[in-house]
Amino acid sequence: MGRTLLASLAISCFACQPKLSLEKAEAKMSEKQMKDYIQVLASDEFQGRKPFSEGEVKTIDYISNVYSNLGLTPAVENSYLQEVPLVEVSVGVDQSMNFNTNGKEKNIRYKDDFVIFSRRLDDSIEVKNSELVFAGYGIVAPEYGWNDYKNLDVKGKTVLVLVNDPGLDSGDDNLFKGNEMTYYGRWSYKYEEAARQGAAALLIIHDTKGAGYPWSVVLNSALVPKLYQQSKNKYADRAAMEGWLTQDIATEIFVDNKLNLEEAILDAKKKGFKGFALDTKMSMTIRNSYREDKTNNVIGTIKGSDLSDECIVYSAHWDHLGIGRKMNGDSIYNGAVDNGTSLAWMFEIARAFKAMPTPRRSIVFLAPSAEESGLNGSAYYVSHPVFPLNKTVANINNDLMLPYGRMKDLMVTGYGQSELDDYAEEAAKEQGRYILKDPNPHTGMYYRADHFSFAKAGVPALFARGNNDHIEKGKDYMSKKEKDWLANNYHKPFDEYQDWWDLSGVKEDAQLMFRIGWKLANEDTFPKWKAGSEFKAVREKQMAN
Structure with a gap:
């Protein structure tokens, strides 16, 4: 019997199902x-x-x-459990993050001013005297005609980027999707793109509206061990460090460079924006401990x-x-x-x-x-x-x-x-x-x-x-x-x-x-x-x- 005949018989059968059957089933639900x-x-x-x-x-x-x-029927070889192999990475931070702007030192505080982590499965990770580069929103989106990294050398450097998309608060619904975030606005994309560009580190400038949550959420999420898919190359292809800065600290860095962050944000929303290097270098060392293990999805079927x-x-x-x-x-x-x-x-x-x-x-x-x-x-x-x-x-x-x-x-x-x-x-x-x-x-x-x-x-x-x-x-x-x-x-x-x-x-x-x-x-x-x-x-x- 072909699918067409089976389908017509099934459809006619289900068409006979009274609405009362659905209502009776729904009544089984219990608050x-x-x-x-x-x-x-x-x-x-x-x-x-x-x-x-x-x-x-x-x-x-x-x-x-x-x-x-x-x-419900078990979905995986007579079991409800689907093993998911992951690696758990815990970061150890013993020092402040150091910025040097033309000889002027600035040490910022872990948790209060920044959070940092790394996917790399190395015991000790160092970024030393890494030149700071501002790359706008850190986006390469050909379908929008947008490339924040165009003609910008970030290899081995620390990149500062804004959270969300250029369309946010731009007043232009045709700029990306206006106030609606696209995938390019997510922190996960920005870390991925920085790695593709060869950056040593990426720091996202936090903004409560742009992120969709306050600094406390960034902090609480950063302090628990991270879980990642297991990687054959131990994430050697990722930036050495990924993290967030508070907007106040980013503002101070721009002031030290005789620049205005608010003006830079407005410029970063303009098509053709060109990123630029800052006269600031960043240094930071962190410790990673990690273990590979399996967690479980739980799956039942009808x-x-x-x-x-x-x-x-x-x-x-x-x-x-x-x-x-x-x-x-x-x-x-x-x-x-x-x-x-x-x-x-x-x-x-x-x-x-x-x-x-x-x-x-x-x-x-x-x-x-x-x-x-x-x-x-x-x-x-x-x-x-x-x-x-x-x-x-x-x-x-x-x-x-x-x-x-x-x-x-x-x-x-x-x-x-x-x-x-x-x-x-x-x-x-x-x-x-x-x-x-x-x-x-x-x-x-x-x-x-x-x-x-x-x-x-x-x-x-x-x-x-x-x-x-x-x-x-x-x-x-x-x-x-x-x-x-x-x-x-x-x-x-x-x-x-x-x-x-x-x-x-x-x-x-x-x-x-x-x-x-x-x-x-x-x-x-x-x-x-x-x-x-x-x-x-x-x-x-x-x-x-």
Whole structure:
């Protein structure tokens, strides 16, 4: 029997499924159960769910048990665990960073003024009397006609760059994507590009708006051991040092060079900007200790029927920052919202699917590891997928789902990228809600969560949640709540479960995303990237093969 006949029979069968079946499945979702999941995962016992730790063992065992209780099938050789080989690098900093400007010495303080780290797997790493070069935003983007490194010699030198894109606060929506960050604005890209240019070190000038978070987030992330993919050349091809400077220190360096940083920032937004050397040299020595080990993605599946070789992937990362810098007497970074709420969201979506007849396509539930260290778990998954990427219909990911109740909006981060937006809009209307583009696109959230690993590999990915317009208290209320949470809880020990939490909004988002996944699972078409998406060509080549 051919696929066409099978498809027509399956479609007619699923068309007969009453709406009541979906509603009954959605009714299986439990806000109380969500709270139970989070209270366990974000408890001190789990030690902040750091990969390579006792907290990891507890976490992956717990998620495996949840999957088993839900009736999900192990995805990897009768196991829910997919091993992810990584290297953990810890930096030791015993000294200040030294700048010498025409004989004038400036020593700046670790943590207060700068953070530094290195991917290189060497015990001691030194950058000595390295000439400072300002390279604007540190971007080479042919499609935008942009090259900050053109005719700029940075080999063996220390490069200073700005965070984000030239379009930020430029007033020009056609300059890159205006206030919407592109991948070129991310710190990860800037480190990669500096390495390609042969730089000895790259220092990003911190700006809270441009980065999307305050210095405290940079600091807390820098102080925990870094996790990277294992490298055959021990990252000898990366810059010797990568790090951040506060804007105040960068301003002082420019003043010492009789220059104005604010003017340089404005110039760096202009097409044809030319980088320049400063009369300053940097010296710094750090120590690295490292170990290779394996962390684990946790993957469960529901096998489909006639299209079982195709799949939809739901994802929510399990890891957080572990035990870190003590704040107000607490050193356990529990990660209740980041990312306990999204794990609960995904578990309850799985519960709803198990209450339905077998979908045509298979469903994958992926809890990646090492998201906080640079999307490492999801990146490994897309390189070693359970289903081939050209058989992977879509990824539906979530992260940072706030516990303040139901929302009128469904905020789509990266709106306009793919046809999944249209699925989201239809499902939102069924709930009496509306689609909202991310009102803070300058933060680059589309490039900061696990769906990006799928998008970068060509698979259409959706990242959407209610976030901005409270069903009773409105937009101003949620704006204040979100800002307060980001300022006081994000990547801090205070991201802990509270009894007052209202997860009715997380549950409603789970019901909405369940409906999207159910529809995708019972079609025989593939959603596409929209015109203008940087991922469109990758997918088209992938599907052609």
